[in-house]
Amino acid sequence: MISRRCLMAALAATPALARRARAATWPERPVRILIPFAPGGAADTLARILSESFKEEANGQPLVVENRPGAGGTLAAASTAQAAGDGHTLLMGDIGANAVAGALFPTLPYAIDKAFVHVIHLANLPMAMIAHPSVGGGTLQGLIAAAREKPGGLNYASAGPGGASHLMMELFNRLAGVQIQHIPYRGGGPVLQAVLTNEVQVAFSTVSTTRPFIESGGVRAIGVGGRNVVPMLPTVRPVAETVAGFEAETWHGIHAPAAVPPDVAAQINRVFNALLRRPEVLARMEQQSAIAVGGSSDAYAAFVRGEIDKWSRVVRDAGIRMTN
The missing domain is CATH 3.40.190.10 (Periplasmic binding protein-like II)
Structure with a gap:
Protein backbone atom coordinates (compact mmCIF):
# COMPACT_ATOMS: atom_id res chain seq x y z
CA MET A 1 0.00 0.00 0.00
CA ILE A 2 1.24 3.46 -0.87
CA SER A 3 1.60 5.59 2.24
CA ARG A 4 0.02 8.99 2.48
CA ARG A 5 3.50 10.52 2.75
CA CYS A 6 4.66 8.88 -0.49
CA LEU A 7 1.49 9.91 -2.27
CA MET A 8 1.88 13.53 -1.19
CA ALA A 9 5.53 13.56 -2.25
CA ALA A 10 4.62 12.18 -5.67
CA LEU A 11 1.90 14.76 -6.14
CA ALA A 12 4.27 17.56 -5.12
CA ALA A 13 6.85 16.37 -7.65
CA THR A 14 4.39 16.18 -10.54
CA PRO A 15 4.47 19.92 -11.55
CA ALA A 16 8.28 19.95 -11.54
CA LEU A 17 8.40 16.81 -13.67
CA ALA A 18 5.88 18.32 -16.06
CA ARG A 19 7.96 21.48 -16.37
CA ARG A 20 11.10 19.50 -17.12
CA ALA A 21 9.28 17.42 -19.72
CA ARG A 22 7.82 20.53 -21.36
CA ALA A 23 11.21 22.21 -21.57
CA ALA A 24 12.89 19.05 -22.87
CA THR A 25 10.41 18.81 -25.74
CA TRP A 26 10.86 22.42 -26.89
CA PRO A 27 10.64 22.97 -29.76
CA GLU A 28 7.82 20.64 -30.73
CA ARG A 29 7.34 22.22 -34.16
CA PRO A 30 9.09 24.82 -36.36
CA VAL A 31 10.09 28.02 -34.55
CA ARG A 32 9.39 31.40 -36.16
CA ILE A 33 11.83 34.24 -35.59
CA LEU A 34 10.50 37.65 -36.58
CA ILE A 35 13.03 40.10 -38.00
CA PRO A 36 12.14 43.81 -37.66
CA PHE A 37 13.91 44.66 -40.92
CA ALA A 38 13.88 43.79 -44.61
CA PRO A 39 15.99 40.89 -45.95
CA GLY A 40 19.70 41.45 -46.37
CA GLY A 41 20.49 43.49 -43.28
CA ALA A 42 22.57 42.50 -40.27
CA ALA A 43 19.66 41.13 -38.21
CA ASP A 44 18.35 39.09 -41.14
CA THR A 45 21.80 37.71 -41.94
CA LEU A 46 22.44 36.73 -38.31
CA ALA A 47 19.10 34.91 -38.10
CA ARG A 48 19.83 32.98 -41.28
CA ILE A 49 23.28 31.99 -40.02
CA LEU A 50 21.69 30.58 -36.87
CA SER A 51 18.91 28.88 -38.81
CA GLU A 52 21.41 26.81 -40.81
CA SER A 53 22.48 24.87 -37.69
CA PHE A 54 19.31 25.22 -35.61
CA LYS A 55 17.99 21.71 -36.29
CA GLU A 56 21.17 20.20 -34.88
CA GLU A 57 20.48 21.70 -31.46
CA ALA A 58 16.66 21.86 -31.42
CA ASN A 59 15.09 18.40 -31.71
CA GLY A 60 15.41 18.49 -35.48
CA GLN A 61 13.01 21.44 -35.79
CA PRO A 62 13.78 24.33 -38.17
CA LEU A 63 14.13 28.03 -37.38
CA VAL A 64 11.92 29.88 -39.89
CA VAL A 65 13.05 33.44 -40.60
CA GLU A 66 10.16 35.83 -41.18
CA ASN A 67 10.86 39.46 -42.09
CA ARG A 68 8.37 41.93 -40.62
CA PRO A 69 9.80 45.43 -41.27
CA GLY A 70 8.09 48.69 -40.44
CA ALA A 71 7.50 51.34 -37.79
CA GLY A 72 11.07 51.30 -36.52
CA GLY A 73 10.93 47.60 -35.72
CA THR A 74 7.84 47.88 -33.54
CA LEU A 75 5.57 45.89 -35.90
CA ALA A 76 7.63 42.73 -35.43
CA ALA A 77 7.97 43.42 -31.70
CA ALA A 78 4.22 43.87 -31.27
CA SER A 79 3.50 40.64 -33.17
CA THR A 80 5.90 38.74 -30.93
CA ALA A 81 4.53 40.26 -27.73
CA GLN A 82 1.02 39.12 -28.73
CA ALA A 83 2.06 35.59 -29.77
CA ALA A 84 1.30 32.43 -27.82
CA GLY A 85 3.52 31.84 -24.80
CA ASP A 86 4.83 28.47 -25.97
CA GLY A 87 8.22 29.66 -27.22
CA HIS A 88 7.55 28.96 -30.90
CA THR A 89 7.47 32.65 -31.89
CA LEU A 90 10.59 34.67 -31.12
CA LEU A 91 11.90 38.13 -31.95
CA MET A 92 15.33 39.15 -33.17
CA GLY A 93 15.51 42.08 -30.79
CA ASP A 94 17.61 45.18 -31.23
CA ILE A 95 18.35 48.63 -29.86
CA GLY A 96 15.35 50.14 -31.67
CA ALA A 97 12.31 48.04 -30.82
CA ASN A 98 13.64 46.86 -27.46
CA ALA A 99 15.42 49.90 -26.01
CA VAL A 100 14.68 53.17 -27.81
CA ALA A 101 11.09 52.88 -29.04
CA GLY A 102 9.52 53.57 -25.66
CA ALA A 103 11.12 57.02 -25.53
CA LEU A 104 10.76 57.81 -29.24
CA PHE A 105 7.08 57.09 -29.85
CA PRO A 106 4.15 58.62 -27.96
CA THR A 107 2.40 55.24 -27.84
CA LEU A 108 3.41 51.65 -28.48
CA PRO A 109 1.30 48.50 -28.92
CA TYR A 110 3.42 46.79 -26.23
CA ALA A 111 5.07 47.72 -22.94
CA ILE A 112 8.76 47.85 -23.77
CA ASP A 113 9.82 46.88 -20.22
CA LYS A 114 7.20 44.15 -19.63
CA ALA A 115 6.23 42.55 -22.93
CA PHE A 116 9.19 40.20 -23.35
CA VAL A 117 11.41 37.62 -21.78
CA HIS A 118 14.95 38.72 -22.69
CA VAL A 119 16.28 35.26 -23.50
CA ILE A 120 19.87 35.72 -24.69
CA HIS A 121 22.27 38.37 -25.96
CA LEU A 122 23.37 36.96 -29.32
CA ALA A 123 25.85 39.43 -30.73
CA ASN A 124 27.25 42.94 -30.84
CA LEU A 125 27.89 44.66 -34.15
CA PRO A 126 30.75 47.13 -33.73
CA THR A 242 39.09 60.71 -26.25
CA VAL A 243 35.48 61.33 -25.18
CA ALA A 244 34.98 60.04 -21.65
CA GLY A 245 31.86 57.96 -21.09
CA PHE A 246 31.10 57.26 -24.74
CA GLU A 247 30.04 53.71 -25.56
CA ALA A 248 27.73 52.69 -28.38
CA GLU A 249 27.26 49.48 -30.31
CA THR A 250 24.35 47.90 -32.08
CA TRP A 251 23.27 44.55 -30.73
CA HIS A 252 20.87 41.69 -31.31
CA GLY A 253 19.29 39.15 -29.00
CA ILE A 254 16.44 36.70 -28.70
CA HIS A 255 13.21 37.90 -27.09
CA ALA A 256 10.13 35.80 -26.34
CA PRO A 257 6.61 36.79 -25.31
CA ALA A 258 6.33 37.53 -21.59
CA ALA A 259 3.92 34.58 -21.25
CA VAL A 260 6.67 32.04 -22.02
CA PRO A 261 7.32 30.00 -18.83
CA PRO A 262 10.78 30.21 -17.23
CA ASP A 263 11.58 26.55 -17.93
CA VAL A 264 10.87 26.97 -21.66
CA ALA A 265 12.83 30.23 -21.76
CA ALA A 266 15.75 28.41 -20.14
CA GLN A 267 15.64 25.74 -22.85
CA ILE A 268 15.57 28.40 -25.59
CA ASN A 269 18.58 30.00 -23.93
CA ARG A 270 20.42 26.66 -23.89
CA VAL A 271 19.73 26.04 -27.58
CA PHE A 272 21.01 29.45 -28.69
CA ASN A 273 24.04 29.27 -26.39
CA ALA A 274 24.85 25.93 -28.03
CA LEU A 275 24.55 27.54 -31.47
CA LEU A 276 26.96 30.29 -30.44
CA ARG A 277 29.55 27.61 -29.58
CA ARG A 278 29.42 25.92 -32.98
CA PRO A 279 32.55 26.66 -35.08
CA GLU A 280 30.64 27.09 -38.35
CA VAL A 281 28.30 29.63 -36.75
CA LEU A 282 31.17 31.61 -35.23
CA ALA A 283 33.05 31.60 -38.54
CA ARG A 284 30.04 32.97 -40.43
CA MET A 285 29.43 35.60 -37.76
CA GLU A 286 33.06 36.71 -37.96
CA GLN A 287 32.66 37.17 -41.71
CA GLN A 288 29.84 39.61 -40.91
CA SER A 289 31.96 41.44 -38.29
CA ALA A 290 29.54 40.28 -35.58
CA ILE A 291 30.93 39.46 -32.13
CA ALA A 292 29.16 36.57 -30.38
CA VAL A 293 28.10 37.18 -26.77
CA GLY A 294 25.80 34.49 -25.30
CA GLY A 295 25.30 33.97 -21.58
CA SER A 296 22.34 33.94 -19.22
CA SER A 297 18.88 35.46 -19.55
CA ASP A 298 19.45 37.44 -16.35
CA ALA A 299 22.60 39.04 -17.78
CA TYR A 300 20.80 39.96 -20.99
CA ALA A 301 17.81 41.39 -19.10
CA ALA A 302 20.16 43.60 -17.08
CA PHE A 303 21.90 44.72 -20.27
CA VAL A 304 18.60 45.64 -21.95
CA ARG A 305 17.46 47.61 -18.89
CA GLY A 306 20.70 49.57 -19.04
CA GLU A 307 20.22 50.26 -22.76
CA ILE A 308 16.66 51.49 -22.17
CA ASP A 309 17.85 53.91 -19.49
CA LYS A 310 20.84 55.13 -21.49
CA TRP A 311 19.15 55.77 -24.82
CA SER A 312 15.98 57.17 -23.28
CA ARG A 313 18.13 59.91 -21.73
CA VAL A 314 19.74 60.63 -25.10
CA VAL A 315 16.32 60.88 -26.77
CA ARG A 316 15.02 63.25 -24.10
CA ASP A 317 18.15 65.43 -24.02
CA ALA A 318 18.16 65.79 -27.82
CA GLY A 319 14.41 66.42 -28.00
CA ILE A 320 13.86 63.63 -30.54
CA ARG A 321 10.25 62.54 -31.11
CA MET A 322 8.69 60.27 -33.70
CA THR A 323 5.05 59.91 -34.73
CA ASN A 324 3.29 56.54 -34.87
Whole structure:
Protein backbone atom coordinates (compact mmCIF):
# COMPACT_ATOMS: atom_id res chain seq x y z
CA MET A 1 0.00 0.00 0.00
CA ILE A 2 1.24 3.46 -0.87
CA SER A 3 1.60 5.59 2.24
CA ARG A 4 0.02 8.99 2.48
CA ARG A 5 3.50 10.52 2.75
CA CYS A 6 4.66 8.88 -0.49
CA LEU A 7 1.49 9.91 -2.27
CA MET A 8 1.88 13.53 -1.19
CA ALA A 9 5.53 13.56 -2.25
CA ALA A 10 4.62 12.18 -5.67
CA LEU A 11 1.90 14.76 -6.14
CA ALA A 12 4.27 17.56 -5.12
CA ALA A 13 6.85 16.37 -7.65
CA THR A 14 4.39 16.18 -10.54
CA PRO A 15 4.47 19.92 -11.55
CA ALA A 16 8.28 19.95 -11.54
CA LEU A 17 8.40 16.81 -13.67
CA ALA A 18 5.88 18.32 -16.06
CA ARG A 19 7.96 21.48 -16.37
CA ARG A 20 11.10 19.50 -17.12
CA ALA A 21 9.28 17.42 -19.72
CA ARG A 22 7.82 20.53 -21.36
CA ALA A 23 11.21 22.21 -21.57
CA ALA A 24 12.89 19.05 -22.87
CA THR A 25 10.41 18.81 -25.74
CA TRP A 26 10.86 22.42 -26.89
CA PRO A 27 10.64 22.97 -29.76
CA GLU A 28 7.82 20.64 -30.73
CA ARG A 29 7.34 22.22 -34.16
CA PRO A 30 9.09 24.82 -36.36
CA VAL A 31 10.09 28.02 -34.55
CA ARG A 32 9.39 31.40 -36.16
CA ILE A 33 11.83 34.24 -35.59
CA LEU A 34 10.50 37.65 -36.58
CA ILE A 35 13.03 40.10 -38.00
CA PRO A 36 12.14 43.81 -37.66
CA PHE A 37 13.91 44.66 -40.92
CA ALA A 38 13.88 43.79 -44.61
CA PRO A 39 15.99 40.89 -45.95
CA GLY A 40 19.70 41.45 -46.37
CA GLY A 41 20.49 43.49 -43.28
CA ALA A 42 22.57 42.50 -40.27
CA ALA A 43 19.66 41.13 -38.21
CA ASP A 44 18.35 39.09 -41.14
CA THR A 45 21.80 37.71 -41.94
CA LEU A 46 22.44 36.73 -38.31
CA ALA A 47 19.10 34.91 -38.10
CA ARG A 48 19.83 32.98 -41.28
CA ILE A 49 23.28 31.99 -40.02
CA LEU A 50 21.69 30.58 -36.87
CA SER A 51 18.91 28.88 -38.81
CA GLU A 52 21.41 26.81 -40.81
CA SER A 53 22.48 24.87 -37.69
CA PHE A 54 19.31 25.22 -35.61
CA LYS A 55 17.99 21.71 -36.29
CA GLU A 56 21.17 20.20 -34.88
CA GLU A 57 20.48 21.70 -31.46
CA ALA A 58 16.66 21.86 -31.42
CA ASN A 59 15.09 18.40 -31.71
CA GLY A 60 15.41 18.49 -35.48
CA GLN A 61 13.01 21.44 -35.79
CA PRO A 62 13.78 24.33 -38.17
CA LEU A 63 14.13 28.03 -37.38
CA VAL A 64 11.92 29.88 -39.89
CA VAL A 65 13.05 33.44 -40.60
CA GLU A 66 10.16 35.83 -41.18
CA ASN A 67 10.86 39.46 -42.09
CA ARG A 68 8.37 41.93 -40.62
CA PRO A 69 9.80 45.43 -41.27
CA GLY A 70 8.09 48.69 -40.44
CA ALA A 71 7.50 51.34 -37.79
CA GLY A 72 11.07 51.30 -36.52
CA GLY A 73 10.93 47.60 -35.72
CA THR A 74 7.84 47.88 -33.54
CA LEU A 75 5.57 45.89 -35.90
CA ALA A 76 7.63 42.73 -35.43
CA ALA A 77 7.97 43.42 -31.70
CA ALA A 78 4.22 43.87 -31.27
CA SER A 79 3.50 40.64 -33.17
CA THR A 80 5.90 38.74 -30.93
CA ALA A 81 4.53 40.26 -27.73
CA GLN A 82 1.02 39.12 -28.73
CA ALA A 83 2.06 35.59 -29.77
CA ALA A 84 1.30 32.43 -27.82
CA GLY A 85 3.52 31.84 -24.80
CA ASP A 86 4.83 28.47 -25.97
CA GLY A 87 8.22 29.66 -27.22
CA HIS A 88 7.55 28.96 -30.90
CA THR A 89 7.47 32.65 -31.89
CA LEU A 90 10.59 34.67 -31.12
CA LEU A 91 11.90 38.13 -31.95
CA MET A 92 15.33 39.15 -33.17
CA GLY A 93 15.51 42.08 -30.79
CA ASP A 94 17.61 45.18 -31.23
CA ILE A 95 18.35 48.63 -29.86
CA GLY A 96 15.35 50.14 -31.67
CA ALA A 97 12.31 48.04 -30.82
CA ASN A 98 13.64 46.86 -27.46
CA ALA A 99 15.42 49.90 -26.01
CA VAL A 100 14.68 53.17 -27.81
CA ALA A 101 11.09 52.88 -29.04
CA GLY A 102 9.52 53.57 -25.66
CA ALA A 103 11.12 57.02 -25.53
CA LEU A 104 10.76 57.81 -29.24
CA PHE A 105 7.08 57.09 -29.85
CA PRO A 106 4.15 58.62 -27.96
CA THR A 107 2.40 55.24 -27.84
CA LEU A 108 3.41 51.65 -28.48
CA PRO A 109 1.30 48.50 -28.92
CA TYR A 110 3.42 46.79 -26.23
CA ALA A 111 5.07 47.72 -22.94
CA ILE A 112 8.76 47.85 -23.77
CA ASP A 113 9.82 46.88 -20.22
CA LYS A 114 7.20 44.15 -19.63
CA ALA A 115 6.23 42.55 -22.93
CA PHE A 116 9.19 40.20 -23.35
CA VAL A 117 11.41 37.62 -21.78
CA HIS A 118 14.95 38.72 -22.69
CA VAL A 119 16.28 35.26 -23.50
CA ILE A 120 19.87 35.72 -24.69
CA HIS A 121 22.27 38.37 -25.96
CA LEU A 122 23.37 36.96 -29.32
CA ALA A 123 25.85 39.43 -30.73
CA ASN A 124 27.25 42.94 -30.84
CA LEU A 125 27.89 44.66 -34.15
CA PRO A 126 30.75 47.13 -33.73
CA MET A 127 30.21 50.66 -34.98
CA ALA A 128 32.88 52.76 -36.65
CA MET A 129 32.92 56.54 -36.54
CA ILE A 130 33.88 57.47 -40.08
CA ALA A 131 34.89 60.85 -41.48
CA HIS A 132 35.86 62.27 -44.82
CA PRO A 133 39.67 62.25 -45.01
CA SER A 134 39.78 66.05 -45.42
CA VAL A 135 38.16 66.71 -42.04
CA GLY A 136 40.24 67.43 -38.97
CA GLY A 137 43.36 65.83 -40.33
CA GLY A 138 41.60 62.45 -40.31
CA THR A 139 41.63 62.15 -36.52
CA LEU A 140 38.97 62.24 -33.83
CA GLN A 141 40.82 64.97 -31.97
CA GLY A 142 40.97 67.01 -35.18
CA LEU A 143 37.24 66.56 -35.79
CA ILE A 144 36.41 67.76 -32.27
CA ALA A 145 38.70 70.77 -32.65
CA ALA A 146 37.12 71.69 -35.99
CA ALA A 147 33.62 71.34 -34.56
CA ARG A 148 34.45 73.53 -31.57
CA GLU A 149 36.09 76.14 -33.75
CA LYS A 150 32.95 76.52 -35.85
CA PRO A 151 29.83 75.35 -33.95
CA GLY A 152 27.20 74.10 -36.38
CA GLY A 153 29.64 74.22 -39.28
CA LEU A 154 29.97 70.44 -39.68
CA ASN A 155 27.26 67.93 -40.55
CA TYR A 156 26.72 64.28 -39.70
CA ALA A 157 24.59 61.72 -41.52
CA SER A 158 22.20 59.17 -40.06
CA ALA A 159 20.26 56.33 -41.64
CA GLY A 160 17.05 57.99 -40.47
CA PRO A 161 15.62 59.96 -37.54
CA GLY A 162 15.56 58.03 -34.29
CA GLY A 163 17.81 55.24 -35.51
CA ALA A 164 21.01 54.04 -33.88
CA SER A 165 23.31 56.15 -36.06
CA HIS A 166 21.29 59.27 -35.16
CA LEU A 167 21.29 58.60 -31.41
CA MET A 168 24.98 57.71 -31.31
CA MET A 169 25.97 61.03 -32.85
CA GLU A 170 23.68 62.89 -30.46
CA LEU A 171 25.37 61.12 -27.56
CA PHE A 172 28.73 62.08 -29.05
CA ASN A 173 27.65 65.72 -29.43
CA ARG A 174 26.64 65.90 -25.78
CA LEU A 175 29.68 64.16 -24.33
CA ALA A 176 32.21 65.91 -26.61
CA GLY A 177 30.61 69.33 -26.16
CA VAL A 178 30.16 69.96 -29.89
CA GLN A 179 27.29 70.92 -32.23
CA ILE A 180 27.57 68.82 -35.37
CA GLN A 181 24.33 69.13 -37.33
CA HIS A 182 22.09 66.20 -38.24
CA ILE A 183 21.29 65.36 -41.88
CA PRO A 184 19.02 62.26 -42.13
CA TYR A 185 19.18 59.87 -45.09
CA ARG A 186 17.17 56.82 -46.08
CA GLY A 187 19.35 53.92 -45.06
CA GLY A 188 22.99 53.07 -44.52
CA GLY A 189 24.04 53.09 -48.18
CA PRO A 190 23.22 56.78 -48.72
CA VAL A 191 24.96 57.62 -45.42
CA LEU A 192 28.19 56.06 -46.64
CA GLN A 193 27.90 57.79 -50.00
CA ALA A 194 27.37 61.15 -48.28
CA VAL A 195 30.60 60.78 -46.28
CA LEU A 196 32.52 59.54 -49.33
CA THR A 197 31.57 62.69 -51.27
CA ASN A 198 32.02 65.05 -48.28
CA GLU A 199 28.35 65.99 -48.47
CA VAL A 200 28.52 65.37 -44.74
CA GLN A 201 31.70 65.12 -42.73
CA VAL A 202 31.08 62.31 -40.25
CA ALA A 203 28.76 59.41 -39.37
CA PHE A 204 28.49 56.21 -37.39
CA SER A 205 28.11 53.03 -39.42
CA THR A 206 28.63 49.34 -38.83
CA VAL A 207 32.16 48.04 -39.30
CA SER A 208 30.86 45.37 -41.67
CA THR A 209 29.44 48.03 -44.00
CA THR A 210 32.32 50.48 -43.89
CA ARG A 211 35.40 48.28 -43.74
CA PRO A 212 35.96 48.03 -47.54
CA PHE A 213 35.78 51.82 -47.86
CA ILE A 214 38.05 52.33 -44.87
CA GLU A 215 40.61 49.96 -46.38
CA SER A 216 40.43 51.74 -49.76
CA GLY A 217 40.95 55.14 -48.13
CA GLY A 218 37.61 56.57 -49.24
CA VAL A 219 36.68 57.30 -45.64
CA ARG A 220 38.75 57.45 -42.46
CA ALA A 221 37.81 55.44 -39.37
CA ILE A 222 38.51 57.83 -36.49
CA GLY A 223 37.11 55.69 -33.69
CA VAL A 224 35.06 52.65 -32.75
CA GLY A 225 31.98 52.90 -30.57
CA GLY A 226 32.65 50.08 -28.12
CA ARG A 227 34.92 50.16 -25.13
CA ASN A 228 37.50 47.88 -26.77
CA VAL A 229 39.44 47.74 -30.03
CA VAL A 230 37.73 45.40 -32.50
CA PRO A 231 39.67 42.70 -34.38
CA MET A 232 38.40 43.91 -37.75
CA LEU A 233 39.97 47.39 -37.25
CA PRO A 234 42.90 46.70 -34.92
CA THR A 235 44.56 50.11 -35.31
CA VAL A 236 41.43 52.17 -34.60
CA ARG A 237 41.03 53.29 -31.00
CA PRO A 238 37.77 53.50 -29.04
CA VAL A 239 36.05 56.90 -29.06
CA ALA A 240 35.91 56.64 -25.26
CA GLU A 241 39.68 57.15 -25.05
CA THR A 242 39.09 60.71 -26.25
CA VAL A 243 35.48 61.33 -25.18
CA ALA A 244 34.98 60.04 -21.65
CA GLY A 245 31.86 57.96 -21.09
CA PHE A 246 31.10 57.26 -24.74
CA GLU A 247 30.04 53.71 -25.56
CA ALA A 248 27.73 52.69 -28.38
CA GLU A 249 27.26 49.48 -30.31
CA THR A 250 24.35 47.90 -32.08
CA TRP A 251 23.27 44.55 -30.73
CA HIS A 252 20.87 41.69 -31.31
CA GLY A 253 19.29 39.15 -29.00
CA ILE A 254 16.44 36.70 -28.70
CA HIS A 255 13.21 37.90 -27.09
CA ALA A 256 10.13 35.80 -26.34
CA PRO A 257 6.61 36.79 -25.31
CA ALA A 258 6.33 37.53 -21.59
CA ALA A 259 3.92 34.58 -21.25
CA VAL A 260 6.67 32.04 -22.02
CA PRO A 261 7.32 30.00 -18.83
CA PRO A 262 10.78 30.21 -17.23
CA ASP A 263 11.58 26.55 -17.93
CA VAL A 264 10.87 26.97 -21.66
CA ALA A 265 12.83 30.23 -21.76
CA ALA A 266 15.75 28.41 -20.14
CA GLN A 267 15.64 25.74 -22.85
CA ILE A 268 15.57 28.40 -25.59
CA ASN A 269 18.58 30.00 -23.93
CA ARG A 270 20.42 26.66 -23.89
CA VAL A 271 19.73 26.04 -27.58
CA PHE A 272 21.01 29.45 -28.69
CA ASN A 273 24.04 29.27 -26.39
CA ALA A 274 24.85 25.93 -28.03
CA LEU A 275 24.55 27.54 -31.47
CA LEU A 276 26.96 30.29 -30.44
CA ARG A 277 29.55 27.61 -29.58
CA ARG A 278 29.42 25.92 -32.98
CA PRO A 279 32.55 26.66 -35.08
CA GLU A 280 30.64 27.09 -38.35
CA VAL A 281 28.30 29.63 -36.75
CA LEU A 282 31.17 31.61 -35.23
CA ALA A 283 33.05 31.60 -38.54
CA ARG A 284 30.04 32.97 -40.43
CA MET A 285 29.43 35.60 -37.76
CA GLU A 286 33.06 36.71 -37.96
CA GLN A 287 32.66 37.17 -41.71
CA GLN A 288 29.84 39.61 -40.91
CA SER A 289 31.96 41.44 -38.29
CA ALA A 290 29.54 40.28 -35.58
CA ILE A 291 30.93 39.46 -32.13
CA ALA A 292 29.16 36.57 -30.38
CA VAL A 293 28.10 37.18 -26.77
CA GLY A 294 25.80 34.49 -25.30
CA GLY A 295 25.30 33.97 -21.58
CA SER A 296 22.34 33.94 -19.22
CA SER A 297 18.88 35.46 -19.55
CA ASP A 298 19.45 37.44 -16.35
CA ALA A 299 22.60 39.04 -17.78
CA TYR A 300 20.80 39.96 -20.99
CA ALA A 301 17.81 41.39 -19.10
CA ALA A 302 20.16 43.60 -17.08
CA PHE A 303 21.90 44.72 -20.27
CA VAL A 304 18.60 45.64 -21.95
CA ARG A 305 17.46 47.61 -18.89
CA GLY A 306 20.70 49.57 -19.04
CA GLU A 307 20.22 50.26 -22.76
CA ILE A 308 16.66 51.49 -22.17
CA ASP A 309 17.85 53.91 -19.49
CA LYS A 310 20.84 55.13 -21.49
CA TRP A 311 19.15 55.77 -24.82
CA SER A 312 15.98 57.17 -23.28
CA ARG A 313 18.13 59.91 -21.73
CA VAL A 314 19.74 60.63 -25.10
CA VAL A 315 16.32 60.88 -26.77
CA ARG A 316 15.02 63.25 -24.10
CA ASP A 317 18.15 65.43 -24.02
CA ALA A 318 18.16 65.79 -27.82
CA GLY A 319 14.41 66.42 -28.00
CA ILE A 320 13.86 63.63 -30.54
CA ARG A 321 10.25 62.54 -31.11
CA MET A 322 8.69 60.27 -33.70
CA THR A 323 5.05 59.91 -34.73
CA ASN A 324 3.29 56.54 -34.87
